[in-house]
Amino acid sequence: MNKRYLCSISNTDTMIDPKKLAIKDFVYELPEERIAKFPLPERDQSKLLQYSAGKITDCAFTDLPRLLPPHTLLVFNNTKVVQARLLFQKETGGGVEVFCLEPVAPYREVQMAMQQTGNAVWKCLVGNNKRWKSGPVQLRFDGGMLRAERQAQQEGHFLIRFTWEPAELTFAEVLERCGRLPLPPYLNRDLTPDDHTRYQTIYANQQGAVAAPTAGLHFTERVMERLREQHIDMAYLTLHVGAGTFMPVKADVMESHEMHAEQLYITKPLLQRLLRHVGNPIIPVGTTSMRSLESLYWLGAKVLQQPALPVQELHVSQWQAYEATELPTAAEALQALLHYMESKATAYLHASTQIIIAPGYTFRICRGLITNFHQPESTLLLLVAALIGDDWRAVYRHALQQGYRFLSYGDSSLLLP
Known part of the structure; x- marks a missing residue:
């Protein structure tokens, strides 16, 4: 077999044009009672x-270690959900909710923005905006105060300038003291004390997400130990999940849908581990890990063509994967990215990705997927369909008939095409 294709799989007709896909073709009936509103004990x-x-x-999920193919590398997303919901009070006493989406100044990079002290500007959603006529709003917390002031309104969001006291606190510490965990909107319930631990994976350690990589919520130390006993290798990456993951596709065809961008962090050890496993099964835990791994391939292809590409231009656009004409092997792309890091003398790279994985996509890195069951008419369902083709219908039909629980706190699936 030609090595060039060892890590390329496609389970859909390669003549499919993903831009012309109609989202109405990715619908199934999801009764409200099948949505898991709370986690299992x-x-x-x-x-x-x-x-x-x-x-x-x-x-059962505890069966996972024995179900994985030999020589599998599991890749986890270690992002940690921050308490991004802030409930402010106006001087008149009314409430305003601000939901932090992504940093703007002085840093756009999430990791650095979380360590910012004193003040910062973020893109935010604002609830009860009409009640916020003018001036700052404030939120008192134990030992300090956070103020918010609108700077500008942009399409779909506001730019909010935050200032806080004590000024030496980092923004991460401020959110930890006065923010609230942002549960998925489809849970349609109030936050409980259990959510603070159960809506985080046990390996979450990189603050910056506003939604959990929910496929990882099933893992326990017991399962991790069994994976090690089965000689399943494990690696970690960081993609900070944005609120766009919950955005429904409102366009009739995908060409008119703008995919949300998310921040991705790449380390040398991860690239080296992936290179050692090229040709063996590389299976991401969750759609965010899959989008990250496939984005690594396209970033590598990009720096192969543009070795002098500035670091700030490390971005995978929505349709890049479908418009590319020069296709390196997985090993060539990963090696190029590693050489690029070495040329920049950096231990990690910060990139962004808007990649959309839909029927018509050919997988370059991933050989399977561990994931929950996703909403109808969502880009996550398109990703599943890209991996297993029209069989997604049979999988979801079976899950509904057999009493599986759906969405973030729901049950899991292991998809091996």
């Missing part, structure tokens, strides 16, 4: 649907 006691070579099998 124990993380790893969820169901696991195994799809392998077209066959569907019902399992």
Whole structure:
């Protein structure tokens, strides 16, 4: 077999034009009672649907280690959800909710913005905006105060300038003291004390997400130990999940849908680990990990063509994967990215990705996926369809018939095309 294609899989007709896909073709009926509103008492006691070579099998999540192919590398997203919901009070006593989306100044990079002290500007959503006529609003917390002032209104969001006291606190510390965890809107319930631990993976350690990489919520130390016993290798990356992950596709065809951008962090050890596993199964835990891994390929292809590309231009656009004409092997792309890091004398790279993975996409790195069950008419469902083709319908039909729980706190699936 030609090595060039060892890590390329496609389970859809390559003549499919993803820009012309109609989102109405990715609909299924999801009854409200099938949405898991609360987590199970124990993380790893969820169901696991195994799809392998077209066959569907019902399992438990604790079965995962024995179900993975030999020599698998599992890749986890270690992002941590920040308490991005802020409930301010106006001088007149009314409430205003501000939801932090992404940093603007003095840093656009999430990791650095979280360490900013004294003041910062963020893109935010604002609830009850009509009640916020003018001037700053404030939020008192134990030992300090946070103020917010609107600077500008842009399409779909506001630029909010935050200032706080004590000024030596980092923005991460401020959010930790006075923010609230942002639960997915479809849960449609109030936050509970359990959510603070259960809406985080056990390996989350990089602050910056406003939504959890929910496929990882099922993992426990017990499951991780069994993975090690089965000699399953594990690696970590960081993609800070944005609120755009919940955005429904409102356009009739995908060409008119603007994919949200998310920040991705790449380390040398991750690239080196991936290079050692090229040719063996590389399976991401969650759609965010899959988008990250496939984005690494396209970033590598980009620096192969443009070795002098400035670091600030490390970006994967929405349709780059479908418009490219020069296609290196997975190893060539990853090696190019590693050489690029060495040329910049940096231990990690900060990039952004808008990649949309939909039917018609050919996978360059990933050989399977661990994921939850996603909303109808969502880009996450398109990603699943890109991996297993029209069989997504059979998988979701089976899950509904067999009582699987759906969405963030729901059950899991192992998809092996």
